Amino acid sequence: MxxxxxxxxxxxxxxxxxxxxxxxxxxxxxxxxxxxxxxxxxxxxxxxxxxxxxxxxxxxxxxxxxxxxxxxxxxxxxxxxxxxxxxxAEAVFDPASSQREFRIFMTDASHITLLPRLFSHVRALAPNVRLEAATMDARLVPALQSGEADLALGLVRGLEAGQEAGFYQQTLFGQDWICLANARHPRIGATFTLDDYLAEAHIGIVSGTGYQLLDATLKTLGVERRVLLELPGFLGLAAILSDNDLVATLPRHIGETLAKSAGLRVLACPLQVPSFTVKQYWYYRYHHDAANRWLRSVCAELFMDTR
Structure with missing residues (x-):
């Protein structure tokens, strides 16, 4: 030597x-x-x-x-x-004393349907933990890979299709489609057919996976809606429907949440729009991270099989 x-x-x-x-x-x-x-x-x-x-x-x-x-x-x-x-030594995350900040990518629909429940639950268990809701965009994948973000909630096409290596995913709940209308809509009766659907004026939500699935279905059927108002998200949708005779087509979870809060009418969607699943996604580097595991377990407890 x-x-x-x-x-x-x-x-x-x-x-x-x-x-x-x-x-x-x-x-x-x-x-x-x-x-x-x-x-x-x-x-x-x-x-x-x-x-x-x-x-x-x-x-x-x-x-x-x-x-x-x-x-x-x-x-x-x-x-x-x-x-x-x-x-x-085993890494331990104590939510009651932690001052950790979690960053979660989610859709604007999730801001309405998931975030209130998640925040209330986290605050009860971890009063000093901070949550940040990030917008689904091109930063999602690199942010999860670097640890800048912890989770993504929704349907992320690139991760769903396996285009990015190293990501875990867990199904939380399935989504089919419904229509919403004013509870006093003057022309909608007990049934709501495709002809009824095409005869009405619509609000179009022009972002996200939902828009792509709905748009593809309309093109496959060779029909067009008469869209009088386009929105980039769900903000303001319930208030507009409450004061007008328009129809909106949207995933069930966000639709039923808005209907309940604004007294809107829920209609069976006459289009066969493909269903999809809402999942949580995370990067393999943080699969065993105690804080990330805790956050994932909270989301699974709150949202798995939610309808």
Whole structure:
């Protein structure tokens, strides 16, 4: 071995040094290590060769340490303690005392349907934890990969299709489609057919996965809606429907939430728009992170199989 080469000692050899220093006995050190005495003698010979020192000298009072091991034993014990903490310590997230900030990508529909419940639940368990709702956009993937964000809630096409490696996903609930209208709509009766649907004026929500699925369905059928108002999201939709005779087509969860809050009428959608699932997505680097696991478990508890 070159004098400049570092000496790398296995943990079992460090443990042997500590036990020999404490017990002054190869026999007792072997017992505590669960090894035979010949095996421990071989290990000690290896240590003597690596450290170029006798380390322990046999005397009538037992194995006495040399000045070299007297000088090293403090460092040996520090390393063993560090290894013990490293192997035994389990990352713990205590929500009650944490001041962690979680950043979650979600749709504007989730701001209405999911975020209020999530925030209330988190605040009850973790009063000093902060939540930030981020807009679904091109920053989503790099933010999850870097740890700038913790989760994405919704349907993320790129992650859904496996275009990005290293992402986990968990299904929370399924979504089909409904229509909303003013409870006093003058022309909608007990049934709501495709002809009725096409005869009415509509509000179009022109963003998100929902818009793409609905638009594709209309094109497949070769029909067009008469859209008099387009919105970039769901903000203001309930108020507008409450004061007008328009119809809106939207996923069930957000639709039923808005209908309940504004007294709107829920109609079966006469279009066969494909259903989809709302999921939570996270990056593999944070799969075992205690705080991220806690947040995912909260979302699963609150939203899994929600209708």
């Amino acid at each position: 070159n004098d400049a080469d570092p000496i790398l000692l296995e943990p079992k050899l460090l443990r042997l040094l500590d036990l020999l220093y404490t017990t002054r006995s190869v026999t007792r050190a072997a017992e505590q290590l669960g090894q035979s005495q010949p095996t421990v003698s071989i290990w000690l010979g290896r240590l003597r060769q690596q450290l170029n020192d006798p380390l322990f000298v046999r005397t009538p009072e037992g194995m006495q340490p040399t000045p070299r091991i007297d000088a090293l034993i403090g460092t040996v014990r520090e390393v063993l303690e560090g290894l013990r903490r490293l192997s035994e």
